[in-house]
Amino acid sequence: xxxxxxxxxxxxxxxxxxxxxxxxxxxxxxxxxxxxxxxxxxxxxxxxxxxxxxxxxxxxxxxxxxxxxxxxxxxxxxxxxxxxxxxxxxxxxxxxxxxxxxxxxxxxxxxxxxxxxxxxxxxxxxxxxxxxxxxxxxxxxxxxxxxxxxxxxxxxxxxxxxxxxxxxxxxxxxxxxxxxxxxxxxxxxxxxxxxxxxxxxxxxxxxxxxxxxxxxxxxxxxxxxxxxxxxxxxxxxxxxxxxxxxxxxxxxxxxxxxxxxxxxxxxxxxxxxxxxxxxxxxxxxxxxxxxxxxxxxxxxxxxxxxxxxxxxxxx
Amino acid sequence: xxxxxxxxxxxxxxxxxxxxxxxxxxxxxxxxxxxxxxxxxxxxxxxxxxxxxxxxxxxxxxxxxxxxxxxxxxxxxxxxxxxxxxxxxxxxxxxxxxxxxxxxxxxxxxxxxxxxxxxxxxxxxxxxxxxxxxxxxxxxxxxxxxxxxxxxxxxxxxxxxxxxxxxxxxxxxxxxxxxxxxxxxxxxxxxxxxxxxxxxxxxxxxxxxxxxxxxxxxxxxxxxxxxxxxxxxxxxxxxxxxxxxxxxxxxxxxxxxxxxxxxxxxxxxxxxxxxxxxxxxxxxxxxxxx
Numbered sequence: 001x002x003x004x005x006x007x008x009x010x011x012x013x014x015x016x017x018x019x020x021x022x023x024x025x026x027x028x029x030x031x032x033x034x035x036x037x038x039x040x041x042x043x044x045x046x047x048x049x050x051x052x053x054x055x056x057x058x059x060x061x062x063x064x065x066x067x068x069x070x071x072x073x074x075x076x077x078x079x080x081x082x083x084x085x086x087x088x089x090x091x092x093x094x095x096x097x098x099x100x101x102x103x104x105x106x107x108x109x110x111x112x113x114x115x116x117x118x119x120x121x122x123x124x125x126x127x128x129x130x131x132x133x134x135x136x137x138x139x140x141x142x143x144x145x146x147x148x149x150x151x152x153x154x155x156x157x158x159x160x161x162x163x164x165x166x167x168x169x170x171x172x173x174x175x176x177x178x179x180x181x182x183x184x185x186x187x188x189x190x191x192x193x194x195x196x197x198x199x200x201x202x203x204x205x206x207x208x209x210x211x212x213x214x215x216x217x218x219x220x221x222x223x224x225x226x227x228x229x230x231x232x233x234x235x236x237x238x239x240x241x242x243x244x245x246x247x248x249x250x251x252x253x254x255x256x257x258x259x260x261x262x263x264x265x266x267x268x269x270x271x272x273x274x275x276x277x278x279x280x281x282x283x284x285x286x287x288x289x290x291x292x293x294x295x296x297x298x299x300x301x302x303x304x305x306x307x308x309x310x311x312x313x314x315x
Numbered sequence: 316x317x318x319x320x321x322x323x324x325x326x327x328x329x330x331x332x333x334x335x336x337x338x339x340x341x342x343x344x345x346x347x348x349x350x351x352x353x354x355x356x357x358x359x360x361x362x363x364x365x366x367x368x369x370x371x372x373x374x375x376x377x378x379x380x381x382x383x384x385x386x387x388x389x390x391x392x393x394x395x396x397x398x399x400x401x402x403x404x405x406x407x408x409x410x411x412x413x414x415x416x417x418x419x420x421x422x423x424x425x426x427x428x429x430x431x432x433x434x435x436x437x438x439x440x441x442x443x444x445x446x447x448x449x450x451x452x453x454x455x456x457x458x459x460x461x462x463x464x465x466x467x468x469x470x471x472x473x474x475x476x477x478x479x480x481x482x483x484x485x486x487x488x489x490x491x492x493x494x495x496x497x498x499x500x501x502x503x504x505x506x507x508x509x510x511x512x513x514x515x516x517x518x519x520x521x522x523x524x525x526x527x528x529x530x531x532x533x534x535x536x537x538x539x540x541x542x543x544x545x546x547x548x549x550x551x552x553x554x555x556x557x558x559x560x561x562x563x564x565x566x567x568x569x570x571x572x573x574x575x576x577x578x579x580x581x582x583x584x585x586x587x588x589x590x591x592x593x594x595x596x597x598x599x600x601x602x603x604x605x
Contacts, residue, residue, distance in 0.1 A: 029505040033407035040475040048437030115324035136534035138553040157358030
């Protein structure tokens with residue numbers, strides 16, 4: 001080995017001709033190859049993060065750098081004060097939206113993922129459930145908006161056919177957020193089914209066989225073998241879904257525009273977007289971004305903690 | 316284990332599948348409906364007749380030709396750039412030895428913990444006030460929208476992907492060192508090794524990353540929306556369809572929007588159905604990360 005390395009050095013020294021050793025040649029090449037990436041992270045990652053962290057302590061309308069006014073913790077104090085609209089209803093909506101859509105999606109996807117494994121043409125069924133995952137949020141949002149329409153929309157037509165009154169799903173503050181949660185859950189079932197399937201496939205067949213020999217029915221198999229052994233995958237879907245739910249606002253932007261009626265469907269990301277680009281309150285908007293980021297970050301750390309400790313073998 | 320016929324599972328899965336597919340069918344059939352059919356209170360799934368008028372109108376009224384062109388340029392460019400930057404970085408982080416390599420890799424992983432919404436505001440400012448572009452001075456002031464007025468604004472902020480680098484690094488780790496070193500001893504330059512050994516050998520991972528990147532870029536909405544506010548000619552399909560709705564003939568809006576959405580969704584469905592295997596690999600990997 002030692003002898004080889006010696007030879008190696010000598011050869012590359014001769015061939016390269018820069019007068020560089022192999023080691024320093026690799027350093028030069030390494031940084032050359034990484035240059036596009038490092039430049040990118042400098043311009044679109046480091047600078048923006050530091051810039052917006054700085055802005056979150058300032059008051060600024062986004063035009064002239066010289067008009068940035070340092071205000072210390074004022075934005076944060078204002079946003080987190082007890083009577084702040086950002087905490088209630090916006091952050092509570094955000095949590096409700098994230099939690100609601102992930103739970104709804106999870107319940108359906110556990111059942112569907114399990115049932116699909118018992119059918120023929122498993123892949124075909126999973127593909128159907130996956131289609132919304134590859135569809136732009138603009139299509140998903142608009143199509144559901146049409147379906148929720150009180151005048152001639154599909155869902156109200158169904159309700160009326162059953163003798164129920166028309167519901168103005170997106171215009172009624174009591175139903176608006178729930179209606180969007182349903183869409184968000186609908187759109188994410190396919191992804192969860194996929195991850196849960198991987199978990200299901202890792203449960204040894206022999207467990208089922210033994211239980212069947214003992215006389216267990218399919219419901220018992222599901223409750224006493226599948227569900228407990230699926231726990232790591234369920235937890236994974238739950239946390240990753242929750243994290244992405246906390247950040248998500250484009251569906252709401254497409255379906256209600258500004259988070260209305262009143263603030264009924266307003267969430268953190270959307271409020272941040274509107275504060276910056278509709279009202280020109282960049283300082284406040286950046287403070288919102290960082291508050292939301294801290295919440296997302298805590299959830300992410302939790303996820304990494306849980307899955308480092310074990311339980312990811314199933315992937 | 317498939318014992319007796321699981322009729323109950325079939326029932327549930329089929330009902331569920333109908334609920335998954337129905338909105339798309341509704342969108343598809345609505346795109347053939349006339350004004351009288353959309354505006355009636357009674358709901359009907361199927362149109363009276365299958366005429367292509369709405370598709371033609373959508374193309375004219377929403378300038379879909381431009382939207383298509385923008386979406387294709389952006390999605391293809393981003394995909395090519397992500398493949399290139401990820402493979403370059405993946406190679407450097409595995410097969411070249413230098414100081415700081417592990418620190419850089421750890422940094423790349425940690426960037427994935429920062430959610431995209433955090434960058435919306437500052438990156439918008441950076442784009443509009445990019446120094447020395449489009450009339451901007453060295454401090455980025457005085458110009459006409461800076462980089463945000465050019466299609467580069469839709470491409471550059473997506474040119475590097477932490478996930479892509481991670482994926483390629485994992486894949487290149489499996490290429491034997493001996494192969495690379497043999498090529499080096501034979502006098503191949505690092506660039507040659509990269510193009511003639513690493514690129515061809517990582518084709519399966521490239522395919523996964525390509526389709527994954529392409530589809531998510533084709534569907535990208537919020538950043539494109541911001542850039543659209545600076546320069547309306549940079550509308551991509553999702554942005555154009557969302558923003559131009561209010562300019563359409565109100566009696567036909569729903570039909571025209573459905574037609575436009577159908578046109579924009581179908582290509583992705585086809586790509587996905589053909590290359591599903593690769594897409595799903597990417598999706599599973601993106602869930603694992605570490």
